[in-house]
Amino acid sequence: MTTMDELSLKNPDALINAEALINVIKSCVPSIPNPRNLCNIDAEALYLGIRHATYGKDIEHSHKCTKCEEVSSYNIDIDYLLNKFPSFDAVPMIEHDGMKIFLRPLSIESMTKVSLVELEQTKIIRSIRQTVENDETDEETLAKKYYNSFLKIAQYNVNLLAEAINYIETDEGTKVEDKAYINEFIDNVPSTIVDMINTEVKKLSIKPLDLSDFEFVCPECGNKDKTSVEVNPVNFSEAG
Numbered sequence: 001m002t003t004m005d006e007l008s009l010k011n012p013d014a015l016i017n018a019e020a021l022i023n024v025i026k027s028c029v030p031s032i033p034n035p036r037n038l039c040n041i042d043a044e045a046l047y048l049g050i051r052h053a054t055y056g057k058d059i060e061h062s063h064k065c066t067k068c069e070e071v072s073s074y075n076i077d078i079d080y081l082l083n084k085f086p087s088f089d090a091v092p093m094i095e096h097d098g099m100k101i102f103l104r105p106l107s108i109e110s111m112t113k114v115s116l117v118e119l120e121q122t123k124i125i126r127s128i129r130q131t132v133e134n135d136e137t138d139e140e141t142l143a144k145k146y147y148n149s150f151l152k153i154a155q156y157n158v159n160l161l162a163e164a165i166n167y168i169e170t171d172e173g174t175k176v177e178d179k180a181y182i183n184e185f186i187d188n189v190p191s192t193i194v195d196m197i198n199t200e201v202k203k204l205s206i207k208p209l210d211l212s213d214f215e216f217v218c219p220e221c222g223n224k225d226k227t228s229v230e231v232n233p234v235n236f237s238e239a240g
């Protein structure tokens with residue numbers, strides 16, 4: 001990692017939108033033309049590989065014992081973590097109306113958009129609750145006020161879902177990759193199919209639990225703490 005990479009890893013704004021991770025991969029693995037298109041699991045595995053190459057196989061982690069409150073440092077073995085990463089042999093496929101919908105994991109860029117959309121939804125719901133609590137307006141006015149926001153979010157969700165579709169095979173066996181076609185397809189597909197796509201795509205971006213669940217044994221009192229540590233640039237930038 002260059003100094004610039006390390007600085008960008010320490011900028012919280014850059015971290016939140018995954019820009020830092022993308023830049024580190026760009027600079028350290030230039031053979032990947034567009035890291036934005038990597039899925040989150042691949043990007044995180046790459047990050048661990050880069051850390052391994054730069055600082056060695058151990059990541060130091062401080063943990064405070066929940067029993068005696070002693071703070072101790074522990075080593076997390078990157079090789080151990082990398083062996084736990086899942087690998088996919090088959091691309092999930094959903095059949096609908098004679099067509100075959102082939103999925104792919106969401107890219108880091110799309111996952112960032114998902115977080116932003118979720119944040120926006122939470123903000124709107126909070127705002128609606130406040131308006132209702134203050135009894136400021138009736139339901140019709142509320143519905144009008146938030147109609148456009150919900151429409152925007154719904155459109156975002158459709159676009160994101162379309163990005164999770166690799167291609168569609170028509171009943172005649174033609175392979176369609178065209179984004180506009182896929183967007184239109186999603187717009188008109190029954191909600192049961194939308195739910196199926198959502199469920200399958202989520203499965204593709206979930207990391208196994210033991211990648212983040214660790215047991216720390218306190219050297220002072222022998223107490224065992226089970227805790228979750230996300231090994232990513234957000235949590236380990238200061239260690240680098």
Ligand SMILES: [Zn+2]
Nearest residue numbers: 065068218221
């Ligand atoms: Zn202890």
